[in-house]
Amino acid sequence: MHIDIHTGLDSPKGNWWKPAHRAEKTWVVIAFAWCMVLFAMMPLWHWKGGQNPSGIRRRVEPGEFYKRTLEFSAQYKVGEDRGMPIVAPPPGSDVYLTAMAFQWTPILKLQKGKEYILHLSSLDVNHGFSLYPININFQVVPGYDYGLRVTPNASGDFRIICNEFCGIGHHTMVGRVIVEDPPAAPAAPVATTGGIQ
């Protein structure tokens, strides 16, 4: 076989479609197999895993969504903090959270181990939902309702940080989520912590 030893700066002469060495071929096969694993993990996690960004997604008129949020707040309001309603919806219900420059409204009070459908949307520009310190992050886009089924797995006083630049007051945009242990039901089914069961 004629060998044409050359660098990447030289023109290969003649037909360069030549078989590769076994070592190189092996790497191609292993790299390909790894790519398939990378890919397979995503459908697998949808099937078996506990954290997926699927959600119930639909378009919504921003004003409409905000109105829905206000109704929801009035319906389940249990208190107030710094003028902001604290809202405690029943487990299993639809929960509405509106982002606007520069606040998250309302304050949510949820129960540990119970599922809710958390609807996120924005009244004005893009915002970023970042639940602190859990570190769950979603993009909040005006005109779109992102309904995520969430199940808190620990009680505590959480924050929502805005992590999408939304204007000059972006860094002041912090919301609040309170998670409590379910009331007087010691035998209640313990929440799974997620992950592959």
Next chain:
Amino acid sequence: MTGPVPASAIGPATDVAAGTRFNVCAFTGRRLDEVALRLVRWNAVTSIVALLIGAIAAVLIVLTRWQAVHLLPAIWFYRILGVHGMSMLIFFIIFFEMAVLHFASTALLNARNVAPKISWIAYGLMLLGALMVEYLMWAGKADVLFTSYVPLRAHPLYYLGIILFAVGALIVTGVFFANLRMAKRERTYEGSMPLVVYGAMTAAIIAVITLVHGAMIYIPTFLWSLGLMEVDPQVYRMIWWALGHSSQQINVAAMVAIWYMLGALTVGAVVLNEKISRSAFVLYILFISMASAHHLLVDPGMGSAWKVVNTSYFMYMAVLASLLHGFTVPAGMELGMRLRGYTNGMFDWLRRAPWGDPGFSSLVLSVVVFGFIGGITGVTIGTEQINIIVHNTLRSPGHFHATVVSGTAMAFMGATYYLIPLVFRKKVALWGLAKLQPYIFAGGMVIFTISMTFAGTFGVPRRHWDISFSQAPFDVAFNPAVDIFLALVALGGITAATGAFIFIAIAVKSVFFGEPIGQVTPNTHMRGVPQGLTHPPKHSADVAERWEKMHGPESGFMGPAPGTLVLVFVFLAAFILYFFVNWKVLSFVWRIG
């Protein structure tokens, strides 16, 4: 059969266009078109000016994010962050790529620029666009960061400036293809085009696709800013990222082409197998339009099936391409060294490589940091579900400063150390510093990117002026470790920025006040000229025999590049570990779906 750098390869039909316009390269004997070289010089210099602006901005923002210093007021932080993103990612990188396109389509093929006038008009458009954008950003008329997500609104001329810049860049890709055609027609080279040019062509093809997406988004947005039409925020994000991420694929293709070029120049790296390297470039092109998806993994506008298929570029075929280059580039270097006689053991070729040649050290650092930090983090955080614990945290800039900065920018800097003598015909000034510069820049970036990634795992947001939340209605108390990581981000960032400033000083001093090269005596050291030019890497005389033996059965399974094979398996192990650790971390957060 030629050596690594052909002594002379002037094609048969070149006399047709001969005239005072052409010169012969003192080092490689290639025919050089002065018109093309002037374009290379202007684009490269403009690029470096943009780098200077971007690097000054980098210091200011890094010192603001370090809460202990907190330098800028809020409004200036966001403004300067926009300046940094635009000046670096768009102006520095793309002007340099224009220089690469002009260089690859002429000097590397012994060919000429077929449309000098149009090339200058294109340059003018790009410069005008860039100046408009810079002015509006500094004047506070475009406080929208470089992504300008609608409905955040900038001055209409900001969008127009970007359109002008993009039109200019599109014209340059047109000139690039015209140059290639003419080179083929005039037979300035024999056989197929060299792999490096093939890589540059890949970058140019992707650039065309990218710029079409750019037109699709910036023209409507320009009209929207004038109140003439509506733009949906989610559609904006999708098409903007078809531009924004595809352009990163231009950077990757250009970077890999430069890897092959620097390998050839510094250690006589050979092409292991043209079929594999070229097929890998084709894979980059095929799936490129899907690239926007990994920015939209936790967006409400698209469903999971779309996200899974697209974020993986149809089952990770572009990742496969990078995994292939990640093997063939170092393996080509290893084999090149072995063919030159460095055959001892597994890693003698690495130990005895020219580590004091800034072209070589930049190459190696670019490959290693791009692969081990940029690549591994990128694929992991671009996984649909893992993105939930990553999106818009500091993990994201932590990742891309390991790709486009430590990878692409580092490779461009390494190439510059060779372009200064080859294209500007000057010695590299401040040579002692030049030898250190790649280590300073990459060292700083390694600390910077890793610390940013760790800070991000605590949920520290990107693009954020004050994570002490002193003006927020509710307190947020980050883990004290975050303070340490942000201090390290500052330390690494300042170190890297120092590396960038040293690079700029070297480039400016060499180009404008540098010592001309003058007479070249082969195989004689010349201070300020990288050893790859003074001592072109020559393969030993019995190279064909050696090649045969290394590929034959006596070399066993490990084949001609056993050291590289070991290294890529170390890489794969790190990749697998990081990937699954992230799934594990994800499994601890709230159930969500």
